[in-house]
Amino acid sequence: MVNPVLFIVVPLGLAFAIPLLKYISKKIIRFVPALAFLFNLIFALRLIPVVMDHQVHVQIGGFIPPLGINLVAGPVGMLFVVLIALVGFLVSIYAFHPIKEKDEDRYHILYMLQLTGATGVVLTGDIFNLFVFFEILCLASYSLVAYLGNRAGIESAVKYLIQGSLGSGLILIGIGLLYGQFGTLNMADIAGRIHSVQSISVYVPLVLFITGFGVEAALFPLNAWLPDAHSSAPSTISAVLSGIAIEVGLYAVLRVVFTLFGITHMMGLFLLLGVLTLLIGELCAFSQDNIKRMLAFSSIGQIGLLVFAFSLASTLGIAGGFFQLISHTLGKALLFLAAGYMIAHTGSMEIASFQGMGKRMPFTSLAFTIGAFSMVGLPPFMGFPGKFMILKAALHDGQMLTLILLVFILIATVIEGAYFFRVVQVLYFAGEDLPDRERAPVAFSRFVPMFLFTGLIIVLGIYPSLITDLLDASALELLDRPDFIKSIIP
Amino acid sequence: MKLEILLAVVFGGSLLTYLLGKISKRARDILAILVLLAATAGIASLYGRSSTAILCTGFLDFPLVLRIHPFAWIFALTIAVVGLCAVIFSWHYIRKKGRTDFFYFMMLLVISSMIGIVLSGDFLSFYIFWEIMSWSTFLLISYNREEAIAAGMKYIVMSVAGSLVMLVGMISLYTQTGTLVFEGITRNLNSASSGYLQFILILFFVAFGIKNAIWPLHVWLPPAHSEAPSPFSSVLSGILIKIGTFGFILLIYGIVQVQVFVNLGHALFNVRNLLLLLGAVTILLPTFIALLQDDAKRLLAWSTVAQAGYMILGIAYGTSESLSGGTLHFFNHALFKSLLFMVVGAVEFRTNGVRDLNSLGGLIKKMPVTFAAGLIGVCGLIGVPLTNGFVSKWLIYHTLIVNHSPFLAFVALLGTWGTILYSYKLIHHIFLGQLPRKYEQLNAAPVSMKVPMIFLSLAVVVFGVLPGLPLHVINLSEIGFGMEPLAINMWGVVTGSGTIQMLNIATALTLGGIVLWLFFRMGRKNTRADQLDNYAAGAPVPADRYQYSVKFYDPLTSMIAPYLKDTADNFYSALARGIRNVGNGIRRIYTGDVGNYVMYIILFLAILIFIQLYWKVW
Amino acid sequence: MRKLISIILLGMVATGLFMSISQIPFGEPGERIGDHFINQGVNETGATNIVAAVVVSYRGFDTLGEVSVLFTAAMGLGAVIGLVRRKKTHTPIEPASLIVYTGCRFLFPVILLVGTYIVIHGHLTPGGGFQGGAVIASAFLLMYLGCRGKRIRENLSRGLESLGGLLFILLGVTGLVIGRDFLFSFLPEGEAGNLISAGIIPLIYMAVGLKVGSELTGIIDHLIEDTDELPE
Amino acid sequence: MNFLSEYTYYIGAFSLIIIGLYIILVKKNLMKVIIGFSIFDTGIYLFLIAVGYLREGTAPVFSKPGLDAGKMVDPVPQALVLTAIVIGVAVLALAVILAIKIYAHYGTLNLRKIKEQRW
Incomplete structure (x- = not known):
């Protein structure tokens, strides 16, 4: 069994080492992120059976939990670690071709730091440590959004930075308030004492956390940075931002809401919030002509759906939410990669400029199509089991509010279908029929990640049972709060 | 032939056809025909059989079940035969066009998934095949480019809407009865209240009605059928919309049971009467709209x-x-x-x-x-x-x-x-x-x-x-x-x-x-007269002035045309435009001014605090 | 209008914050993990500066993250600026006056010395890697201000940065290698108050000092570089 | 005035936070917004320190023998503030460099005019 701390330390160490490696050979730098996340992926997968059995706790520096920082590698954490490592590995293959002529090493360093931050967020059991890793994630994201250095990138990065650091500030105030009242920073320890004080003094940190993490999780109306940032970043980074960063933000919200505060009676509010986010995301995406903005708004919509699923606060709902989360991560990463490759080919982000791509870039178009179908939730792709589970959970819940909101979810899904199918039609059927000869070769480094993402989407769409056990265990971890607390603070 | 093998043959055959097309066009065409011949033979050999088979034991903890019985048999056989005819028909038809591998692949996929639908023994596999059919149909309808694109769009949007409604109905049935297998649902549905049954029926009617093109849900059909490539039009019209019919029969006779269905609800207003009424409208309006068409x-x-209206009448009548x-x-x-x-x-x-x-x-x-x-x-x-x-x-x-x-x-x-x-x-x-x-x-x-x-x-x-x-x-x-x-x-x-x-x-x-x-x-022997050798009011009509048959039923059509507006279509178009406008309006909240964005964040925080101060939610 | 809305909203936020804060007694002792650190910190870590014990030992992982944040910022800065090759300054820079120039050159080693002292004595007196690193960086800032045109070698600063980070990680992983936890203090605590004591705290602080110093210097360097570029 | 003396530090800290937020909300100039963030952050640091304060406490450093451990202020918030300051510096540096770049691209720092990315 590998120590979970290595999932953070190995990529971090390699990121630190890149400036030194640069002296040895500039060529090998681009392979370092792939190496790091391959390591994470392999060992995280091997750790999964262990954490399914019992949570793995790791102390840092040899101090028992309330005193020192601890890592909690439960099913939820490991689920995210595997996801981050998987996406990190595949997207880093895509980046074997330099994104920009200069500064390749900085790109790789920032990329690794971003994903290391994400890994740290999902593994740590300490609220302040979570904040620190969250900041790594955010800062690396700001920098990477601006990485291309063009007008759009810089503008988006500034806006992202202003909103993001406002959110971080709010989180910090919340941490201060919690420490002032409970005198501890360990999440399990705080969770054990949370109901011992007056409500308002706990409620305010809660809303500060929700707002702060909500900025990164792209809850409506905190998500104004997202369409700008996702559309201006390099496509690989858009994939990571959309596939990992906002999900990790959502993880933080979940951790706070379920584990830290153990809320049970505000779920109606979150259900509403989720559906509002979903509807607004899909409506905005519907009227976009810029493909990356469209995908970005679609991410907002998906986050809304996830929030809805998690807010059902039942095993079914949370398991369904996690399934949908994985499906969104894989699908959206694939879509951004495919779209990015097509944008690189046409030099334009307008959807209309993708005419005839089905002939010129058949594989990329196919990958995009499968990603789009999966997003809409068509079988046999991965989106279907996710949507199925969420609907099942919602109907199982059976409350009037849920059922009414369900109608809006259905409407939003139809809208989502409409704009995704529009792009698919443009890819294959718009404009004149091109002769077969005009086919652009697929670079190996582009082909492999897209192929693997596509394969995963299909395999998990046909055999969802491969991961459902893990998802159920994750749902249990989030819902069984006393057990979580007891296992850390005996 | 075993059901699993049958499905494996058709689905595998579809994929194989596509791959083979990369090597040889002729071999591909022959393979496509062979696959469907095999399917036809396989289905025919199942005549009179009633059996079930497990396709997969646990898809999300649900078993996927296949079953054959005479009712499914006749549908499956029709699908295979008509599909076979359409594929043979495509041999020459498609040769001049582009993307022929894709055409064959999708054609076979549609047919395979339809066979899958009629052979499925539970709602989950039914739904999965249903959706595969939906998206592959969408791709084929759009195949002809230009106007076909709008037709495909209309089809898939309605189809997705319908299947989502079906998904809700299906999961609702699951929460009610605890199973998705058809027999199990029938067994456990006895205790369900009449109101619940009507609710479920209406949900499914929307889904099946969209496929079967019942009157207010039919708008996708005319453009889709006319813009699709002709071999596929015959599949669409011949069998694909009948999958909706299949769904109706399955639901009313196979699951809810016809005795229950006939006696549901109010004497005057119930789902049966609703369906009959819609069936009547579906016969009446489209027949005369067809009269106006020049395409x-x-x-x-x-x-x-x-x-399709006749079929609905027949099915909904319930004898x-x-x-x-x-x-x-x-x-x-x-x-x-x-x-x-x-x-x-x-x-x-x-x-x-x-x-x-x-x-x-x-x-x-x-x-x-x-x-x-x-x-x-x-x-x-x-x-x-x-x-x-x-x-x-x-x-x-x-x-x-x-x-x-x-x-x-x-x-x-x-x-x-x-x-x-x-x-x-x-x-x-x-x-x-x-x-x-x-x-x-x-x-x-x-x-x-x-x-x-x-x-x-x-x-x-x-x-x-x-x-x-x-x-x-x-x-x-x-x-x-x-x-x-x-x-x-x-x-x-x-x-x-x-x-x-x-x-x-x-x-x-x-x-x-x-x-x-x-x-x-x-009687007297006919004499053949030259076309120009006739008279109009005593004077021969010059060849270039000869009247072709246009505006055939002009008096009748000008009389009925004003009543035959496709209001449903206009309604959906207006709805789509409305949604687009709403979307365009809503995205203005992302004003580009970061000051506003920060304001949203503070606003969110303030509202959450206000909620606690006012309602004391915690 | 905007101002009015802002004031109303901020009023609401302030109310909430205040209602929450009113539950936290000011300046009163409470049941906190800090008590344990004060009472046991010297025994457990061997550092007399409890803040250093908390920063490096109890919450050492935070510090690793913190170092990474700074590293991220430095890298991000470089990436945003997007310059690799440094342009030779074409416009001659007006040199500072002799007094300033000499003063800077005189102060430079002194400041470096002070910075290093603060870094090394982090576990004994107030100070530590971050503070010392900042002082070291200020020495370079002084050089930039006073001795215009002089530049550090970018490769060197990045190499040091990298080394500092790797040292930190290696110190942490050593704990794992000997079969204990990450960042475990594998060196003897020694006698509290001595320079060589407190286990790995001084070592980590040195790594941090190295890293922070070179990073802040790099950041300053980048900022100067870019202002050179700006149009008049 | 018992109230004020009881909560002076908190009130000061939160005033800084609110003032910082107000600047971020209202000011147009990007540099001013960055300054607003600085004030906001400072308020947070002050608040964190105030949380750990102990009346008549001493610094948690056993610099000479005979110091009373019970009289020392809580070291944890200080450690947190140390970390938070470094993070704040990092964000500030990045913000400043982005502002420089914004000026290079747009020729202005007026946030109301930098609206190319919208809708």
Whole structure:
């Protein structure tokens, strides 16, 4: 069994080492992120059976939990670690071709730091440590959004930075308030004492956390940075931002809401919030002509759906939410990669400029199509089991509010279908029929990640049972709060 | 043949066809035909069998079950046969176009998934195959580019909406009964309240109604059928929309049980009456809208909508005779409508894509086989005796009249009257009348098109004379649903208030025909006159002023046209525009001014704090 | 309008914050993990500066993250600026006056010395890697201000940065290698108050000091570089 | 005035936070917004320190023998503030460099005019 701390330390160490490696050979730098996340992926997968059995706790520096920082590698954490490592590995293959002529090493360093931050967020059991890793994630994201250095990138990065650091500030105030009242920073320890004080003094940190993490999780109306940032970043980074960063933000919200505060009676509010986010995301995406903005708004919509699923606060709902989360991560990463490759080919982000791509870039178009179908939730792709589970959970819940909101979810899904199918039609059927000869070769480094993402989407769409056990265990971890607390603070 | 193997053959065959196409086009075409031949043979070998098989034990903890029974058998066989005909028809049709591998792949995928749907034994696999069918159909409808794109869009949006509604209904059934397997649902549904059943039925009616093109949900069908490539139009019209019919029968007879269905709800307003009403509207409006069409395929498309109404009437009526009528009409319609689409497709193929009725004419001399096929198809559509449409329509009329539903019977008859009008328009405008100059060098349809057309024409006639063949299978399936079977024999049906025996009719007609033939034979010999050798008010009409048949039913159509607006379509278009406008409006909240964005964050925080101060949620 | 809305909203936020804060008694001792650190910190870590014990030992992982944040910022800065090759300054820079120049050159080693002292004595007196690193960086800032045109070698600073980070990680992983936890203090605590004591705290602080110093210097360097580029 | 003396530090800290937020909300100039963030952050640091304060406490450093451990202020908030300051510096540096770049691209720092990315 590998120590979970290595999932953070190995990529971090390699990121630190890149400036030194640069002296040895500039060529090998681009392979370092792939190496790091391959390591994470392999060992995280091997750790999964262990954490399914019992949570793995790791102390840092040899101090028992309330005193020192601890890592909690439960099913939820490991689920995210595997996801981050998987996406990190595949997207880093895509980046074997330099994104920009200069500064390749900085790109790789920032990329690794971003994903290391994400890994740290999902593994740590300490609220302040979570904040620190969250900041790594955010800062690396700001920098990477601006990485291309063009007008759009810089503008988006500034806006992202202003909103993001406002959110971080709010989180910090919340941490201060919690420490002032409970005198501890360990999440399990705080969770054990949370109901011992007056409500308002706990409620305010809660809303500060929700707002702060909500900025990164792209809850409506905190998500104004997202369409700008996702559309201006390099496509690989858009994939990571959309596939990992906002999900990790959502993880933080979940951790706070379920584990830290153990809320049970505000779920109606979150259900509403989720559906509002979903509807607004899909409506905005519907009227976009810029493909990356469209995908970005679609991410907002998906986050809304996830929030809805998690807010059902039942095993079914949370398991369904996690399934949908994985499906969104894989699908959206694939879509951004495919779209990015097509944008690189046409030099334009307008959807209309993708005419005839089905002939010129058949594989990329196919990958995009499968990603789009999966997003809409068509079988046999991965989106279907996710949507199925969420609907099942919602109907199982059976409350009037849920059922009414369900109608809006259905409407939003139809809208989502409409704009995704529009792009698919443009890819294959718009404009004149091109002769077969005009086919652009697929670079190996582009082909492999897209192929693997596509394969995963299909395999998990046909055999969802491969991961459902893990998802159920994750749902249990989030819902069984006393057990979580007891296992850390005996 | 085992069901799993059957599905593996068709799905695997589809993929293999696609891959083979990368190597050799000819081999691909042959393989596609072989796959469907194998499927047809496999399904045929399952005749009369009732069995289930487990496809997969745990998809999200649900078993995926396949089952075969006579009711599914007749649908599956029809799908395979019509699919086979359409694939043979494609041989020449598709050769000139691009993306042929893709065409074959999707064509086979659609057919495979339809076979999957009718063979599925639980709702989850039903839904999965249903959705595969939906998106592959979408890709094929869009295949022709240009206007087909809008048609495909309309189709897929409605389809996704419908299947989501179905998903909700299906999961709701699961939460009610704890299973998704059809038998299990039937068993556990006894305790469900009448209100709940109606709710579920309406959900499923929306889903199936969209596929089956019931009146307010039909708007995707006319553009989709007319813009799709013709072989696929015949699949669409012949079998794909019948999957909706299949769903209706399955739901009403297989799951809810017909006794429960008939007695549901209010005396005046219940889902059955609603369905009957919609069926009547679906017969009436589209029939006369079809009359207004000048596009051959669009005319047929509207006709399909109208004919679907007959099936709905038959199914929703809920007696064993009406069910026989509905199911038989499905079977017959699959034969003659796919035949008619092939006829139009053959014409379109030879004239390089001309479908406008007003610019065609006189093709009888150039394409005689096609004409004969078209004539037989049209006769079937109208329900002329000795063609198959006659028996099924007779059964439906008979039910309606015997059970005292004069209004519905009247509507059905009125629909047939309209059918005659537009059918004649179709056959006349294409094949009769004046041959335009530009078509004088036209060739007859290629063999690959003739073969399926002849086959289907023969089928139309054979099943018209021997309706007992399909009715026998339908009887078996009715027994499966626990209903009283009809008294039938090879030539027809015996009922208490009337009997239909095609043997008698055939004999009578044959005798009559012989008499007529003798009569004409003995009368004066016809003289052939040159086309220009005639007179109009004493003066010969110059060749260039000769009137082609345009605006055929002008007085009638100008009278009824104002009442035949496709309001449903306008409504959906307005809805789509409205949503787009709302989206355009809403995205203005992302003003680009970061000050506003920060304001949103603070606003969110303030609202959350306000909620606590005001309502004390914690 | 905007101001009015802002004031209303901020009023609401302030109310909430205040209602929450009113539950936290100011300046009163409470039951906190900090008590344990004060009472046991010297025994457990051997550092007399309890803040250093908390920063490096109890919450050492935070510090690793913190170092990474700074590293991220430095890298991000470089990436945003997007310059690799340094342009030779074409416009001659007006040199500072002799007094300033000499003063800077005189102060430079002194400041470096002070910075290093603060870094090394982090576990004994107030100070530590971050503070010392900042002082070291200020020495370079002084050089930039006073001795215009002089530049550090970018490769060197990045190499040191990298080394500092790797040292930190290696010190942490050593704990794992000997079969204990990450960042475990594998060296003896020694006698509290001595320079060589407190286990790995001084070592980590040195790594941090190295890293922070070179990173802040790099950041300053980048900022100067870019202002050179700006149009007039 | 017991109230004020009881909560002076908190009130000061939160005033800084609110003032910082107000600047971020209202000011147009990007540099001013960055300054607003600085004030906001400072308020947070002050608040964190105030949380750990102990009346008449000493610094948690055993610099000479005989110091009373019970009289020392809580070291944890100080450690947190140390970390938070470094993070704040990092964000500030990045913000400043982005501002420089914004000026290079747009020729202005007025946030109301930098609206190319919208809708």
